[in-house]
Each structure stands twice: as structure tokens, then as C-alpha cells.
Amino acid sequence: MRLDYRVIADWIRPEASVLDLGCGDGELLSILVKEKGVRANGIEIDEQAIYKCVEKGLSVFHEDIEEGLSGYPDESFDYVVMNGSLQQVKKPDTVFKEALRVGKKLIVGFPNFSHYSSRLQMLFSGKVPVTPSLPYQWYDTPNLHFLSISDFRGYCKLRGLKIEASAFLSKDRRVGFFPNVFAEQGLFLLSK
Amino acid sequence: MGIPDDSVGVVETKSFTFAAPPHEMPLESGERLGPITLAYETYGNLDGDRSNAILLLHALSGDAHAAGFHEGEKNPGWWDSMVGPGRAFDTDKYFVISSNVIGGCRGSTGPSSPNPQTGRPYGSDFPIVSIKDMVDAQRHLLDHLGIERLLSVAGGSMGGMQVLQWMVSYPEKIRSAIPISTALKHTPQQIAFNEVGRQAIMADPNWRGGNYYEDSPPARGLAVARMVGHITYMSEASMGEKFGRRLKESKKPVKFSPDFEVEGYLENRGESFVKRFDANSYLYITKAMDYFDAVGARTPSEIFKGLRAKVLVVAFKSDWLYPAHQSQEIVKACKWAGVDATYCEVHSTYGHDAFLLETVEETRLIKHFLTSTFSRRYDGHEKATSNEIRLPGNR
Numbered sequence: 001m002r003l004d005y006r007v008i009a010d011w012i013r014p015e016a017s018v019l020d021l022g023c024g025d026g027e028l029l030s031i032l033v034k035e036k037g038v039r040a041n042g043i044e045i046d047e048q049a050i051y052k053c054v055e056k057g058l059s060v061f062h063e064d065i066e067e068g069l070s071g072y073p074d075e076s077f078d079y080v081v082m083n084g085s086l087q088q089v090k091k092p093d094t095v096f097k098e099a100l101r102v103g104k105k106l107i108v109g110f111p112n113f114s115h116y117s118s119r120l121q122m123l124f125s126g127k128v129p130v131t132p133s134l135p136y137q138w139y140d141t142p143n144l145h146f147l148s149i150s151d152f153r154g155y156c157k158l159r160g161l162k163i164e165a166s167a168f169l170s171k172d173r174r175v176g177f178f179p180n181v182f183a184e185q186g187l188f189l190l191s192k
Numbered sequence: 193m194g195i196p197d198d199s200v201g202v203v204e205t206k207s208f209t210f211a212a213p214p215h216e217m218p219l220e221s222g223e224r225l226g227p228i229t230l231a232y233e234t235y236g237n238l239d240g241d242r243s244n245a246i247l248l249l250h251a252l253s254g255d256a257h258a259a260g261f262h263e264g265e266k267n268p269g270w271w272d273s274m275v276g277p278g279r280a281f282d283t284d285k286y287f288v289i290s291s292n293v294i295g296g297c298r299g300s301t302g303p304s305s306p307n308p309q310t311g312r313p314y315g316s317d318f319p320i321v322s323i324k325d326m327v328d329a330q331r332h333l334l335d336h337l338g339i340e341r342l343l344s345v346a347g348g349s350m351g352g353m354q355v356l357q358w359m360v361s362y363p364e365k366i367r368s369a370i371p372i373s374t375a376l377k378h379t380p381q382q383i384a385f386n387e388v389g390r391q392a393i394m395a396d397p398n399w400r401g402g403n404y405y406e407d408s409p410p411a412r413g414l415a416v417a418r419m420v421g422h423i424t425y426m427s428e429a430s431m432g433e434k435f436g437r438r439l440k441e442s443k444k445p446v447k448f449s450p451d452f453e454v455e456g457y458l459e460n461r462g463e464s465f466v467k468r469f470d471a472n473s474y475l476y477i478t479k480a481m482d483y484f485d486a487v488g489a490r491t492p493s494e495i496f497k498g499l500r501a502k503v504l505v506v507a508f509k510s511d512w513l514y515p516a517h518q519s520q521e522i523v524k525a526c527k528w529a530g531v532d533a534t535y536c537e538v539h540s541t542y543g544h545d546a547f548l549l550e551t552v553e554e555t556r557l558i559k560h561f562l563t564s565t566f567s568r569r570y571d572g573h574e575k576a577t578s579n580e581i582r583l584p585g586n587r
Contacts, residue, residue: 039532047536047537047538047539050536051536051553051556051557053534054534054536054556054557054560054561055556055560057560057563057564057567058534059502059532059533059534060534060535061523061533061534061535062535062537063523063535071523071524071527071528072527072528073493073528076527076530
């Protein structure tokens with residue numbers, strides 16, 4: 001199992017309700033249903049991924065997450081997950097606020113832009129970095145925004161959010177030492 | 193040509209008559225109708241605990257013949273590629289019922305049926321029927337078949353409206369619902385297209401206020417109504433692909449003759465429709481669609497409150513008659529009510545006709561959706577209670 005999925009699954013309490021924003025082919029939601037017996041829901045914009053979710057027996061909405069959240073009453077879910085989708089939406093701040101309204105807790109995962117390999121590439125080649133967690137060329141990337149773990153901590157402070165737990169990953173291991181430099185991915189469990 | 197192995201084979205339309213006077217069925221209008229005959233077909237077998245029944249509901253011009261072949265006929269039912277052994281509505285697993293609607297002319301009681309008070313066809317004396325009345329009549333059919341709870345209820349377009357009405361009228365009687373290419377209510381644009389069709393029928397001198405059954409019917413008016421309908425069922429792209437600007441024949445055109453292929457197609461569709469459809473039924477059924485309003489005086493957030501059924505909403509990209517945003521309104525109502533729902537907007541260029549044609553994608557969705565509904569049919573209720581999303585409005 002992917003380590004980020006492992007971390008998220010450990011954070012979520014059994015029988016909770018979970019909304020995964022940008023759920024892809026439903027791999028994480030399937031794990032959560034099997035391991036935690038959660039009531040799972042997903043929103044995904046890719047049609048082929050929707051078919052795969054339905055094949056897994058998941059309940060999902062074929063929608064843009066920038067529009068799909070307005071339909072939910074406040075605190076409809078115990079957890080809203082945005083793993084790898086925050087940096088891909090047009091208006092992260094707007095989506096983030098909506099996700100906070102709809103969920104009691106929020107789980108956010110994103111590629112860390114200030115990983116040392118990005119820093120070195122910028123410094124020595126003078127080019128926009130291409131790394132394992134940010135594998136795209138500038139002209140063909142789904143990522144519209146670039147943020148670091150430090151940026152995100154600052155953002156949580158700005159929005160008055162409590163960081164209940166965090167995890168920093170690099171490939172298949174956890175990073176404890178200077179995560180803003182050595183982690184490729186940051187994961188946060190947030191509450192209001 | 194032989195019948196394929198995964199077809200339900202040769203089938204017959206059956207009928208069920210109920211509500212004999214003085215026990216007529218009350219209609220939404222306040223009037224009463226009886227006796228009522230409902231035409232229906234069934235495919236597959238009902239299992240021992242009667243938990244595998246699925247009800248299919250047809251669109252405006254459809255009928256009970258959803259699948260298989262009638263004796264001696266070359267063309268199968270209207271959703272044949274979806275119903276059969278191994279198909280989306282798998283008749284090896286499920287007992288599939290396809291019901292006609294009241295107001296129709298394909299074996300069920302409608303304006304062309306004899307009025308018991310006069311012995312002659314009702315004509316315009318037939319009471320106004322609604323989508324709710326159609327669904328109420330189907331409920332009687334289910335009682336007759338001994339089915340207390342349906343595994344699913346599914347249909348596209350007006351069939352989807354009936355699905356929505358089932359969700360609103362009899363939520364406890366369905367385990368799941370599949371509304372396809374449909375809407376909670378018609379927009380003025382949808383009403384307008386229906387009105388052009390109705391006006392075409394009523395402008396035909398043969399219509400005679402609806403009492404034409406002893407003379408020739410308003411065939412020209414009905415054909416024009418059908419032509420308008422067909423335009424709205426297709427998309428610009430699908431028409432372009434199918435006809436382009438091609439001419440029917442290469443010879444020199446006569447003034448105002450239908451020279452373009454698209455003209456010939458519409459003419460042809462109109463002509464073949466009048467052979468199987470009654471003009472008055474067209475008036476009554478389109479009115480039922482226009483008056484349909486699943487929301488009514490409530491707010492959309494209230495209509496599915498307490499609904500335990502799983503819902504699969506399907507829309508198609510090029511459908512401009514029932515555009516995807518109307519399906520998203522259904523989805524939104526489900527979200528507000530905390531209903532376990534799935535939504536897919538399938539890519540297609542076929543327009544509204546897509547729900548009858550894009551059966552590969554529909555199969556992918558419906559087959560798995562039904563499997564997961566079927567597998568939780570016994571423990572579903574308990575599970576839903578403990579795992580329910582707790583919403584402010586749904587405690």
C-alpha cells in the first residue's frame with residue numbers, strides 16, 4: 001500500500017464518513033471502506049476514473065471539486081480528504097474553505113515544492129524542477145500552484161486551523177529531519 | 193438471423209386489469225379512472241424471497257416491450273442491449289419488469305380505450321393523468337406480482353421522471369433508483385418543444401377536438417410532432433455525422449420537396465410513428481411530462497429526505513434537451529438529503545438519444561451499481577443506520 005494511504009487510513013477513525021476530493025480510481029476510498037468501514041464518497045472529474053470507482057462499488061460524483069461542494073450542508077462529513085488535489089484547483093483558497101465547511105476535519109496532502117532536489121535544480125540549472133513528486137514539465141502539468149510544507153503551515157496559521165497530526169514522506173519512508181527540505185510530500189490532519 | 197444467446201428471446205406483452213368500478217383509482221387531478229389495464233413484460237425469474245425485481249420505465253413514445261423479440265418481429269425491444277443474460281440488467285440474476293404507462297396507446301388504458309360509460313373511446317373525455325398517476329398504477333401492478341420491495345427502478349427521460357416519482361412517492365419500496373437523462377421538472381424550453389408538437393396535432397383538421405376514432409386520425413399533425421421531437425433527441429454533431437448536407441437523390445429537386453437526407457429521415461420517422469402511436473396519447477403524455485414537478489411546494493433539499501435507496505444518476509454530454517445540469521440538480525437534492533448517490537456524465541455525441549444508444553458505458557455503470565445494491569440487500573438497512581452521514585436535516 002502507498003505510504004500516504006497508510007498514514008491517512010491510520011488517522012481516520014472507524015465507521016466515519018469520508019469525502020475524497022479528486023478520488024481518482026477510488027483506491028484510497030476502497031482501502032478506507034475495507035479497513036475502517038467508512039461511509040465513503042468521492043468527487044472526481046475524470047470519466048474513466050468514475051467507471052473504475054463504480055466497479056469497486058463506491059459512490060462517487062463526476063464533478064469538478066471547485067463546484068461540487070456547494071451542494072452539501074455544513075459538516076456533512078467527518079473527514080474531507082484532499083490528497084494531491086489542492087495544488088491542482090484554480091482557486092485553492094475557495095475550495096479549501098468549502099472543504100472546511102463540509103467536513104469536520106480535513107486531511108490535506110501535497111507535493112513539497114521546497115524539497116532539496118527542487119532547490120538544487122533551481123539553483124544549478126535555473127530551470128523549473130522536475131522531481132518524483134512533481135514529475136511534470138512546466139508546459140504540461142496539472143499542478144497550478146506550488147507550495148512548500150512551510151507555506152502550508154503558514155496558511156493554516158492564517159486560517160486559524162489546528163494541525164492535529166502531520167506526516168512527511170519521501171518515497172517509502174517517513175522524514176523527521178527538516179521535512180521542508182527532505183520530504184517530497186506533506187500530509188496534514190486539520191481541525192477548525 | 194438467429195436470436196443471440198444473450199437475448200431474453202421471444203417474449204410476449206402481458207396485461208393486468210384493476211380498479212374496476214366502483215373501485216376506480218383516484219388521480220392527482222381529483223378524478224377517478226377505472227377499470228385500468230396496464231401492459232407489461234417480464235424477463236428472468238423472481239427469486240424465492242422476491243428480492244431481485246427491477247422495474248424498467250419507458251420514455252414518451254416507448255412501451256412495455258423493452259427487450260427480446262415479439263413472435264415474428266425482426267426488431268427487439270427499446271432497451272434490448274441492456275436487458276438479458278449477462279447484460280446490465282442481468283436476467284440470470286434479476287427479475288426484470290417493464291411497465292407501460294396509463295394514458296398510452298400500447299396496451300394500457302388511455303384516450304383510445306373504451307370509456308365504460310359510453311362504450312366508445314374516451315377521446316378528450318379521458319382524464320388528465322400525471323407521472324404520479326402512472327407510478328401509482330405501476331404500484332398496483334407490483335402488488336399483483338407480489339413484489340413488496342424493488343431491487344431497483346430505472347428509466348431514461350420520461351422513464352427517469354417516473355423513477356424520481358418512485359423515489360418521492362414510495363421511497364420504502366425501492367432499494368435503489370437509476371434516473372437517466374431526466375429532470376426534476378421541465379424548463380420552459382422543454383415545455384415549449386412539447387407545445388409545438390401538441391399544436392401540430394390540434395391544428396390537424398382530422399383531430400376534431402380529440403374525437404376522431406371513427407374517422408381518419410390526425411396523422412399529419414402527429415407526424416410533425418414526432419419530427420420536432422426527433423430534432424430535440426439528436427445533437428448538432430450527431431445530425432452532421434448522420435446526414436451532413438447530403439441530398440437524398442441526385443436528380444434535380446422539385447420545389448419544396450424533402451431533398452436533404454435529414455428531411456427524408458424526419459419524414460420517415462414521422463410516418464412510421466403514426467402507425468404505432470395515438471395522437472391523443474401524445475397530447476396526454478406530453479402534458480404529464482410538462483406538469484411533472486418532483487419538488488413542488490417543497491425545497492429541493494427536502495424531497496429525498498429519509499430516502500434509504502442508493503441512487504445512480506446518469507447524464508450525457510451532448511444532451512441539450514435534458515442537459516447535464518438538470519441531472520446535477522437531482523444530485524444536489526441527493527447530497528442535501530444525505531442519500532447514497534453516484535453521478536456520471538457520460539461522453540457522447542448522440543444528444544438525448546444517447547440513453548438508448550450509449551449502452552456500453554451505461555452497462556459499465558449499471559451492472560456494478562446493481563451488483564453492489566444486490567449484495568447489500570439484506571444487511572443494507574442496518575448498515576445504513578450505523579454508517580449514515582449525520583446531517584442537520586436528517587437526524
